[in-house]
Amino acid sequence: MTETDTGHAHSLWVACVFTLILMTTVMTLWHKIRGALALLGILVNTLLLCLPLYFFALLRLVLRGEKAQVVLSRILVFIAETWIGINNAIIGLTSQVKWNITGMESLDRDQWYLVTCNHQSWADILVLQRISNRRIPFLKFFLKQELIKVPLLGLAWWALDFPFMKRFSKAEIEKNPSLKGKDLETTRKACEKFAYFPTSVMNFFEGTRFDAEKHAKQQSPYKHLLKPKAGGAAFTLNAMSGHLRNLLDVTIIYPPEAPRSLLAFLGGAMNDIDVIVQQRVIPAWASEGDYESDPEFRARFQQWIGELWAEKDALLTSKMDR
Structure with missing residues (x-):
C-alpha cells in the first residue's frame, strides 16, 4: 500500500468514526426529545385528571x-x-419498548399484595405501573409526610389514601418516650381504609436506587443488589395488620448498556426490558412480630428477606451475566 493509499484509508477511517459519533449523538438527542415530549404529555394528563380527582376527594370529605x-x-x-x-x-409512543413480561398470569384483582422490586431507576415506578395497572389492585406507596407538599401529586396521593409516614429518630424518642410506636399507630390508622377493598402496597426493600458506589460502600454480599432493609418490610406488614398475604417479587432487567435515567426510559434508550414476577405467600408470622423490640423476630425476618434477596440476585446473575 502506497503512502497515498494509506492516507486515503486513514481519512476514510476517520470519516467513518466521525459519522458514527454523529449518528450516536443524533440518536441520543432524539431520545432526549422523545423523553421530553413524554414528560410533557404526562404533565398535561396529570393536570387534566387532577381536576376530577380533587372533586371526588372533596365529595368524599362531605359524604361520610x-x-x-x-x-x-x-x-x-x-x-x-x-x-x-x-x-x-x-x-x-415515545419509548417503543419491547416488553418481555412473565409471571403475571395468575394474579387477581381481588387479592391484597405486597409488591417489591429491585430498584435501579426512577423508571422502575413507571415500569411497575405499566405491568400492574388493572391487573392487580391499584399500587400504593408509603410516603414521607413531607411529600404531601409536592405540587399536584401530593394532594392526589392524599386523595388516593397513600399512607403518609412520620418516622421518629431514636434521638427524638429518647427525648420524648411517648413518641415510641406513634409512627406505626398513625400508619396503621391510615391503612384502615385498605380493609374496604383489595390494595397493593409497594415497598422497595433496598430503600434507594442501586449504583456501583452505593454497592461498594455497603459491601453488599449480592452482585446486582444492595442490601435489603428488612425493617421497612416488617413495618409495612405490621401496619397492614395481616391483610397482606401475598408478595409479588418483581425483578426488572434493563439493557446492560442503557443509561438508567427516567429520560432514557421515556425516550426509548431502554429498548428491551425484561420483567419477571414471582408470587410468594407471606408467612403469617411475618406480620405478627415486633421488629424493633423483639431480637428473635428481627433475626428471623432478616433471614427470610435475605433468602428472598439471594434468590433474586441469582436470578439477575443468570440473566445479566450470559
Whole structure:
C-alpha cells in the first residue's frame, strides 16, 4: 500500500468514526426529545385528571357514610388507573419498548399484595405501573409526610389514601418516650381504609436506587443488589395488620448498556426490558412480630428477606451475566 493509499484509508477511517459519533449523538438527542415530549404529555394528563380527582376527594370529605366512602374511593382509583393507562399509552409512543413480561398470569384483582422490586431507576415506578395497572389492585406507596407538599401529586396521593409516614429518630424518642410506636399507630390508622377493598402496597426493600458506589460502600454480599432493609418490610406488614398475604417479587432487567435515567426510559434508550414476577405467600408470622423490640423476630425476618434477596440476585446473575 502506497503512502497515498494509506492516507486515503486513514481519512476514510476517520470519516467513518466521525459519522458514527454523529449518528450516536443524533440518536441520543432524539431520545432526549422523545423523553421530553413524554414528560410533557404526562404533565398535561396529570393536570387534566387532577381536576376530577380533587372533586371526588372533596365529595368524599362531605359524604361520610361507609357505603359512600367505598364508592367514592373506587371512583378515585378508577381515575388514577385511567391516568396510568394514558401515561402508558404516551410512553408506548415515545419509548417503543419491547416488553418481555412473565409471571403475571395468575394474579387477581381481588387479592391484597405486597409488591417489591429491585430498584435501579426512577423508571422502575413507571415500569411497575405499566405491568400492574388493572391487573392487580391499584399500587400504593408509603410516603414521607413531607411529600404531601409536592405540587399536584401530593394532594392526589392524599386523595388516593397513600399512607403518609412520620418516622421518629431514636434521638427524638429518647427525648420524648411517648413518641415510641406513634409512627406505626398513625400508619396503621391510615391503612384502615385498605380493609374496604383489595390494595397493593409497594415497598422497595433496598430503600434507594442501586449504583456501583452505593454497592461498594455497603459491601453488599449480592452482585446486582444492595442490601435489603428488612425493617421497612416488617413495618409495612405490621401496619397492614395481616391483610397482606401475598408478595409479588418483581425483578426488572434493563439493557446492560442503557443509561438508567427516567429520560432514557421515556425516550426509548431502554429498548428491551425484561420483567419477571414471582408470587410468594407471606408467612403469617411475618406480620405478627415486633421488629424493633423483639431480637428473635428481627433475626428471623432478616433471614427470610435475605433468602428472598439471594434468590433474586441469582436470578439477575443468570440473566445479566450470559
